[in-house]
Amino acid sequence: MHPLGFTCGEIASLSWGKQIDLLGKNHKIKIKKNKIKTASKQVPESAIDMENENDNIINEVTQGEYKYGFVTDIESDSIPKGINEDIVRLISEKKNEPAFMLDFRLKAYRKWLTMEMPRWAHLKIPEINYHDIIYYSIPRQAAKYKSIDEVDPVLKDTFNKLGIPLEEQKHLAGVAVDAVMDSISVKTTFKETLAESGIIFCSMSEAIKEHPDLIKKYLGSVVPYGDNYFAALNSAVFSDGSFVYIPKGIRCPMELSTYFRINAANTGQFERTLIIADDESYVSYLEGCTAPRRDENQLHAAVVEIIALEHAEVKYSTVQNWYPGDKNGKGGIYNFVTKRGICKGDNSKISWTQVETGSAITWKYPGCILKGNNSTGEFFSVAVTNNYQQADTGTKMIHLGANTKSRILSKGISAGRSNNSYRGLVKMTKNAENSRNFSQCDSLLLGDKCGAHTFPYIDVQNKTSIVEHEATTSKIGEDQIFYCNQRGISTEDAVGLIVNGYVKEVINRLPMEFAVEAQKLLQISLEGSVG
Amino acid sequence: MENIDEIKTINEELTGLFQEHVHDIRKNSPEFINAKREEAFADFKKLGLPSQNIEEYRYMDFGKLFKGNYTQLYEPQKLTVDFSSLFKCNVPELDSYIIVLVNGRYYRSDLKFKFPKGVLIGGLSQLSKEHPEIMETYYNKYAGSENNGLAALNTAFAQDGLFIYIPKNTEIEKPIQIINILVYEKDFMVHPRNFIMADDSSSAKIVVCDHTLTPWKYLTNSVTEIILGNNARLDIYNIQDENNSSAHINSVFVNQSSGSAFVSNIASIHGGTIRNNIHVTLDGERSEANIFGLYLTDRKQHIDNFTFVDHAKPNCVSSQLYKGVLDDEATGAFNGKILVRKDAQNTNAFQKNNNVLLTNEARMNTKPQLEIYADDVKCSHGATVGQINEDALFYMRSRGISEKEARLMLMYAFAFEVIGKINFAPLQERITDLVDKRLRGELSRCSNCVVNCR
Numbered sequence: 001m002h003p004l005g006f007t008c009g010e011i012a013s014l015s016w017g018k019q020i021d022l023l024g025k026n027h028k029i030k031i032k033k034n035k036i037k038t039a040s041k042q043v044p045e046s047a048i049d050m051e052n053e054n055d056n057i058i059n060e061v062t063q064g065e066y067k068y069g070f071v072t073d074i075e076s077d078s079i080p081k082g083i084n085e086d087i088v089r090l091i092s093e094k095k096n097e098p099a100f101m102l103d104f105r106l107k108a109y110r111k112w113l114t115m116e117m118p119r120w121a122h123l124k125i126p127e128i129n130y131h132d133i134i135y136y137s138i139p140r141q142a143a144k145y146k147s148i149d150e151v152d153p154v155l156k157d158t159f160n161k162l163g164i165p166l167e168e169q170k171h172l173a174g175v176a177v178d179a180v181m182d183s184i185s186v187k188t189t190f191k192e193t194l195a196e197s198g199i200i201f202c203s204m205s206e207a208i209k210e211h212p213d214l215i216k217k218y219l220g221s222v223v224p225y226g227d228n229y230f231a232a233l234n235s236a237v238f239s240d241g242s243f244v245y246i247p248k249g250i251r252c253p254m255e256l257s258t259y260f261r262i263n264a265a266n267t268g269q270f271e272r273t274l275i276i277a278d279d280e281s282y283v284s285y286l287e288g289c290t291a292p293r294r295d296e297n298q299l300h301a302a303v304v305e306i307i308a309l310e311h312a313e314v315k316y317s318t319v320q321n322w323y324p325g326d327k328n329g330k331g332g333i334y335n336f337v338t339k340r341g342i343c344k345g346d347n348s349k350i351s352w353t354q355v356e357t358g359s360a361i362t363w364k365y366p367g368c369i370l371k372g373n374n375s376t377g378e379f380f381s382v383a384v385t386n387n388y389q390q391a392d393t394g395t396k397m398i399h400l401g402a403n404t405k406s407r408i409l410s411k412g413i414s415a416g417r418s419n420n421s422y423r424g425l426v427k428m429t430k431n432a433e434n435s436r437n438f439s440q441c442d443s444l445l446l447g448d449k450c451g452a453h454t455f456p457y458i459d460v461q462n463k464t465s466i467v468e469h470e471a472t473t474s475k476i477g478e479d480q481i482f483y484c485n486q487r488g489i490s491t492e493d494a495v496g497l498i499v500n501g502y503v504k505e506v507i508n509r510l511p512m513e514f515a516v517e518a519q520k521l522l523q524i525s526l527e528g529s530v531g
Numbered sequence: 532m533e534n535i536d537e538i539k540t541i542n543e544e545l546t547g548l549f550q551e552h553v554h555d556i557r558k559n560s561p562e563f564i565n566a567k568r569e570e571a572f573a574d575f576k577k578l579g580l581p582s583q584n585i586e587e588y589r590y591m592d593f594g595k596l597f598k599g600n601y602t603q604l605y606e607p608q609k610l611t612v613d614f615s616s617l618f619k620c621n622v623p624e625l626d627s628y629i630i631v632l633v634n635g636r637y638y639r640s641d642l643k644f645k646f647p648k649g650v651l652i653g654g655l656s657q658l659s660k661e662h663p664e665i666m667e668t669y670y671n672k673y674a675g676s677e678n679n680g681l682a683a684l685n686t687a688f689a690q691d692g693l694f695i696y697i698p699k700n701t702e703i704e705k706p707i708q709i710i711n712i713l714v715y716e717k718d719f720m721v722h723p724r725n726f727i728m729a730d731d732s733s734s735a736k737i738v739v740c741d742h743t744l745t746p747w748k749y750l751t752n753s754v755t756e757i758i759l760g761n762n763a764r765l766d767i768y769n770i771q772d773e774n775n776s777s778a779h780i781n782s783v784f785v786n787q788s789s790g791s792a793f794v795s796n797i798a799s800i801h802g803g804t805i806r807n808n809i810h811v812t813l814d815g816e817r818s819e820a821n822i823f824g825l826y827l828t829d830r831k832q833h834i835d836n837f838t839f840v841d842h843a844k845p846n847c848v849s850s851q852l853y854k855g856v857l858d859d860e861a862t863g864a865f866n867g868k869i870l871v872r873k874d875a876q877n878t879n880a881f882q883k884n885n886n887v888l889l890t891n892e893a894r895m896n897t898k899p900q901l902e903i904y905a906d907d908v909k910c911s912h913g914a915t916v917g918q919i920n921e922d923a924l925f926y927m928r929s930r931g932i933s934e935k936e937a938r939l940m941l942m943y944a945f946a947f948e949v950i951g952k953i954n955f956a957p958l959q960e961r962i963t964d965l966v967d968k969r970l971r972g973e974l975s976r977c978s979n980c981v982v983n984c985r
Contacts, residue, residue: 120586122902428916430891445906448873454901458914463888466917473903473910 108225108235207243241272277312310345322358329388332360339366343375367396385418394424399432408439537594555605571686578680601720635723649698689724731760789815828861
């Protein structure tokens with residue numbers, strides 16, 4: 001079950017172009033939720049629930065294409081197309097930002113002008129006209145709401161369709177949601193509960209105004225404004241995002257999650273997330289994405305920064321399912337993301353888990369800088385590409401401190417005519433004594449027109465560290481399929497079964513509720529790829 | 532970037548040199564080679580030397596390598612060194628045909644030997660004139676100078692090198708030993724061009740030894756084209772043993788037809804900078820390529836191994852194994868790529884790179900890559916960088932073996948995986964001995980042909 005309280009089954013029935021009985025569906029969501037609440041207490045019932053869940057999976061696999069494509073008809077307050085210094089100033093002005101932010105944006109913009117789009121990835125990226133993008137759009141009536149009743153009903157509907165009934169969220173078990181629609185945070189819940197333990201969980205724009213010291217100190221400290229082309233663009237025009245601060249010694253009592261959604265047409269979304277975990281704190285952060293289907297490509301260039309101080313631990317999980325384009329490779333989101341965490345203090349830990357099923361093009365390398373001694377970095381990834389999707393994703397583990405450890409587990413699945421690459425760097429600097437890395441990258445090929453590639457980079461500069469990398473590429477064995485067929489499992493189901501087994505190691509790293517959704521996403525993404 | 536500017540200047544210098552000496556360069560070559568030369572020169576003008584921005588050359592600084600006052604010789608020179616001393620100490624176990632190349636030019640072969648009928652061995656410039664039927668078809672066919680600046684540079688400047696042709700159904704039992712000697716009393720640059728063709732169902736073993744005789748700066752930019760006919764079998768063992776200020780860029784392009792088997796085993800014992808580019812195209816079904824490399828580096832040496840195995844046809848097998856020990860401030864790079872094309876089903880391709888770092892100043896970059904477009908394949912790669920296993924060391928020490936000796940034994944065992952692949956006992960023994968000495972530090976600089984002179 002998804003932490004936000006909806007299942008793919010419900011979303012699936014909301015597929016694009018169909019008449020939707022909203023009320024009915026909402027009703028259904030409510031019922032389901034109650035069931036889960038009891039289920040969590042009584043084990044046998046939860047088992048039954050899981051069984052139903054499995055039935056649903058099979059049913060859903062036989063259904064249509066992208067299931068999250070619908071556009072909410074809300075008037076957006078957009079600024080003119082294109083990018084120049086005035087636009088950057090305008091964005092900053094619209095958001096009432098302090099001067100240091102404008103400085104930051106302008107510096108980034110000027111740097112961006114001098115940069116070129118990276119071409120080294122194993123991707124075919126069509127020319128992007130950066131002057132044809134609206135860099136800022138904000139749903140109307142975005143004033144602060146005191147109660148949920150004040151929220152624009154149309155907007156609320158969108159969230160309901162997505163399965164985030166705001167009014168029910170407080171009753172939902174352990175999840176606080178900062179719902180981001182397009183560029184501005186509409187409603188932040190559970191803030192009070194979190195505030196009690198001193199946790200700051202708010203939108204980026206709020207944080208800029210209310211916690212400028214933290215922003216000044218940490219924004220751009222992990223991903224500098226000139227880090228790369230897309231990070232520079234993001235730094236110049238980012239509209240909003242989430243900000244998390246966990247104070248010393250606090251273990252965040254619930255999973256934090258932001259629900260991203262690209263909405264208004266022709267709007268690139270530029271998210272900026274900053275997570276700071278102070279000494280001896282712990283937080284688990286979830287990010288899940290869906291986007292309405294569009295024929296025009298949408299650009300998404302997000303930046304995520306994580307800072308873990310002494311003994312802190314941050315777990316960051318993503319399920320990414322943006323519109324991948326249709327069967328002929330038309331449309332789809334361009335996902336160019338810079339995610340990086342720094343284990344600043346000794347004994348800290350950052351763990352990335354990602355399930356990437358969507359986007360026409362994915363360019364994403366969540367990394368860890370292991371600066372503190374004895375710090376740990378982890379990266380667990382499942383990347384699925386189908387039809388004409390392209391993915392070039394992996395991680396960077398930069399070992400700076402002594403006795404640092406990192407582990408990489410990447411599972412790629414390619415089907416259709418897609419190309420799926422793993423690209424990763426493991427670097428042991430001179431001072432990273434006695435450090436250890438183990439990487440495993442497996443690729444699974446479904447079909448003879450797709451490609452699976454592995455490009456690991458290993459750079460070792462001291463004599464006490466050990467780095468190991470191994471990778472395999474294979475297809476599903478005929479004997480495996482035969483075994484399943486023999487036991488009455490259809491070929492398509494058998495493939496689903498084998499794929500699920502193949503990715504289990506990674507999926508298990510996700511928070512439980514996410515894992516179920518991720519599993520379903522995999523099946524949907526791979527649908528029709530078995531011939 | 533600095534590197535780019537530097538390379539730009541060098542490109543201009545090289546272009547100027549070519550234009551200045553084009554008459555001498557062309558003089559001894561047949562027309563079809565000169566035609567290719569012109570094309571390659573145009574390519575070089577366009578491409579230039581690869582900068583560090585090019586992915587495959589990230590860890591090579593050609594700006595630094597080519598900078599310097601290198602002499603190039605455009606005409607064969609009179610030899611000033613007496614080579615007869617080299618051949619005095621022929622080792623009885625290694626019964627081989629000996630061919631000597633000096634400064635990239637064919638010098639002589641030991642004419643005591645008689646080759647089987649039809650075998651052509653000699654200088655490239657001479658034999659390409661005598662046998663244009665082979666060279667017109669194959670010269671520069673697989674070296675791909677249109678997208679490779681180094682190969683283009685070689686094709687433009689190349690005047691001579693080794694030529695070997697083994698006719699159909701011919702087996703040469705004794706290994707052919709090629710001794711490449713660099714000797715000149717100045718810093719010296721050379722572009723040897725070698726051509727080896729093993730026609731259908733032929734087989735041969737070739738041992739190549741690269742040496743420098745004097746401690747000047749030598750820069751070798753060699754290109755070797757190797758063509759294997761159907762069911763041909765060719766083993767090439769290369770011992771690289773040059774002085775510490777020399778640089779060797781060794782580009783090998785192999786094209787394999789159906790059922791052929793190719794083995795390349797490079798032991799890089801010494802050398803200032805060594806770059807091995809091995810391109811293998813499995814262009815026929817059921818062909819097999821085995822590429823092995825062992826590198827032992829210390830001081831400020833740099834060794835850069837690049838392999839590219841192109842599985843163009845189904846049912847082929849390839850395996851790669853590279854192992855290295857890096858000491859002092861040595862740096863190493865490994866960049867291996869396996870490409871499996873769309874229709875190359877039933878491919879088995881494996882790749883492994885293991886490294887041992889002995890000091891904190893040594894540095895290793897490794898980058899094994901897979902690029903796969905077919906689904907019925909078994910491909911894997913692995914890379915490790917680490918140290919000598921402390922448990923194994925402890926085990927040996929607890930049995931009374933001194934630490935130094937134990938370390939040596941372990942390093943030796945590490946290296947032996949590659950040496951063990953040498954399918955030719957006398958040579959294997961020689962190299963074993965050489966590696967052992969090298970690891971003990973007894974072999975600081977070799978200027979003699981190890982196989983023959985020790």
